[in-house]
Amino acid sequence: xxxxxxxxxxxxxxxxxxxxxxxxxxxxxxxxxxxxxxxxxxxxxxxxxxxxxxxxxxxxxxxxxxxxxxxxxxxxxxxxxxxxxxxxxxxxxxxxxxxxxxxxxxxxxxxxxxxxxxxxxxxxxxxxxxxxxxxxxxxxxxxxxxxxxxxxxxxxxxxxxxxxxxxxxxxxxxxxxxxxxxxxxxxxxxxxxxxxxxxxxxxxxxxxxxxxxxxxxxxxxxxxxxxxxxxxxxxxxxxxxxxxxxxxxxxxxxxxxxxxxxxxxxxxxxxxxxxxxxxxxxxxxxxxxxxxxxxxxxxxxxxxxxxxxxxxxxxxxxxxxxxxxxxxxxxxxxxxxxxxxxxxxxxxxxxxxxxxxxxxxxxxxxxxxxxxxxxxxxxxxxxxxxxxxxxxxxxxxxxxxxxxxxxxxxxxxxxxxxx
Amino acid sequence: xxxxxxxxxxxxxxxxxxxxxxxxxxxxxxxxxxxxxxxxxxxxxxxxxxxxxxxxxxxxxxxxxxxxxxxxxxxxxxxxxxxxxxxx
Ligand SMILES: Cc1cc2nc3c(=O)[nH]c(=O)nc-3n(C[C@H](O)[C@H](O)[C@H](O)COP(=O)(O)OP(=O)(O)OC[C@H]3O[C@@H](n4cnc5c(N)ncnc54)[C@H](O)[C@@H]3O)c2cc1C
Ligand SMILES: [Zn+2]
Numbered sequence: 001x002x003x004x005x006x007x008x009x010x011x012x013x014x015x016x017x018x019x020x021x022x023x024x025x026x027x028x029x030x031x032x033x034x035x036x037x038x039x040x041x042x043x044x045x046x047x048x049x050x051x052x053x054x055x056x057x058x059x060x061x062x063x064x065x066x067x068x069x070x071x072x073x074x075x076x077x078x079x080x081x082x083x084x085x086x087x088x089x090x091x092x093x094x095x096x097x098x099x100x101x102x103x104x105x106x107x108x109x110x111x112x113x114x115x116x117x118x119x120x121x122x123x124x125x126x127x128x129x130x131x132x133x134x135x136x137x138x139x140x141x142x143x144x145x146x147x148x149x150x151x152x153x154x155x156x157x158x159x160x161x162x163x164x165x166x167x168x169x170x171x172x173x174x175x176x177x178x179x180x181x182x183x184x185x186x187x188x189x190x191x192x193x194x195x196x197x198x199x200x201x202x203x204x205x206x207x208x209x210x211x212x213x214x215x216x217x218x219x220x221x222x223x224x225x226x227x228x229x230x231x232x233x234x235x236x237x238x239x240x241x242x243x244x245x246x247x248x249x250x251x252x253x254x255x256x257x258x259x260x261x262x263x264x265x266x267x268x269x270x271x272x273x274x275x276x277x278x279x280x281x282x283x284x285x286x287x288x289x290x291x292x293x294x295x296x297x298x299x300x301x302x303x304x305x306x307x308x309x310x311x312x313x314x315x316x317x318x319x320x321x322x323x324x325x326x327x328x329x330x331x332x333x334x335x336x337x338x339x340x341x342x343x344x345x346x347x348x349x350x351x352x353x354x355x356x357x358x359x360x361x362x363x364x365x366x367x368x369x370x371x372x373x374x375x376x377x378x379x380x381x382x383x384x385x386x387x388x389x390x391x392x393x394x395x396x397x398x399x400x401x402x403x404x405x406x407x408x409x410x411x412x413x414x415x416x417x418x419x
Numbered sequence: 420x421x422x423x424x425x426x427x428x429x430x431x432x433x434x435x436x437x438x439x440x441x442x443x444x445x446x447x448x449x450x451x452x453x454x455x456x457x458x459x460x461x462x463x464x465x466x467x468x469x470x471x472x473x474x475x476x477x478x479x480x481x482x483x484x485x486x487x488x489x490x491x492x493x494x495x496x497x498x499x500x501x502x503x504x505x506x507x
Contacts, residue, residue, distance in 0.1 A: 242465075242468075242469075243469055255467060256467050257492070303467060304495070305469040305493045306492070312432055401459065401463040402463070
């Protein structure tokens, strides 16, 4: 499999672009692997990649029930940021940010990581204080943050309504300049190719339907393509966590599955070169490199595995877009879709050994797991390879809820539909 | 999504507020209990099924009654709906 380079592009152009090779093989599953990862989303693929590249474990398979990119990795609104506040979260997300900053280079795959910044708007003095506290906490922990005032906002985001004649007048924003967006499919494809060329078997159309046990120990999986035994099994199935864990006899988890919708308009000329979020409601919006405006808001708010949403949230999100950007009323909406997320009860993730011997669990990404993809893979690979967490994921245990160590970034308690 | 309220008739989803898993609420420990494991499990753990799910919805924009609704979480199809709470 060739590297991507200027020379390769010229060579392939001269031969009519007919000689590009597939980016990863389509191997038949072997009967045994050292590590099997269930779920070929971003987190599963990144885990396999780092198992091979960082921890020298190459006899690895990633089992994906559909095709690569069919889950949330290919459905999200692509925002990458590390503007967290709590000590359990900040080092983890900042580790992710540092991996993002070198990812295209490391993978030799252009993930189109674009550090266009994110501006979280605030609209009340209380929100302003909260933003100052978050910004200070970020700076103290080595993350970049700055305040943006209305005159600068007018210059930077001309389409934004900063007039003051709105229900939620914009007082300013907290910016993380290093935040931005990345091309989500390319992240999956880049990790897949990187893992494949280090020997990892990526097996699509292979659904895990059961676990093989030896006493308490889980020793393999039953799949639609036969039984596969494994020394260790990592579960990274995002919104399907409860379904897969039920196959291992775990019936109850601190997780609910909810649908989150996203929207894309027709392409227009560049008019928004940063990511903006609305503090008066819940909206995040950016412009893709193709020119479409990409945006989303709240989850629909009740348990769902439907991968499609309902109209009240569509109306809610549209009204927020128009509150902030009245001119966007003229744009036509091209598409909307939903993804199923594993909302954890404190809004923070779970990356841990267990809860069954032989199993390792990566879950609870809620609607913010895309930005976490590199660090999640890195920390999960560490946990699987070393049988203990890295310090960056040490707080992300499953038993933290029962021990009273929840990592509640928003301070809202056990209300998963609010995160 | 349309939820058929036994009191008001079929109404649009936007009139209702979701109040969570009905079976989980029903399994609340005795308020006098100090069994920490039971309270923690009640507060945090969920069955989260893909398929039929019993849940509480309040008809907030209508009669304001609480309803026990069986809904399919994969298809959004609504099954049995009954009133809960104080009897009229
Ligand atoms: C609309 C939307 C917008 C979002 N926006 C953002 C954002 O802007 N920024 C951000 O950081 N995050 C965002 N997220 C969240 C983020 O996309 C997810 O948290 C993250 O992608 C989840 O991890 P993943 O990529 O590995 O999951 P997935 O891609 O869903 O991977 C899980 C895989 O497991 C597979 N699987 C399930 N069951 C089985 C089985 N039995 N056997 C084999 N395979 C199985 C699935 O097919 C799937 O491919 C958004 C999510 C959605 C839906
Ligand atoms: Zn009613």
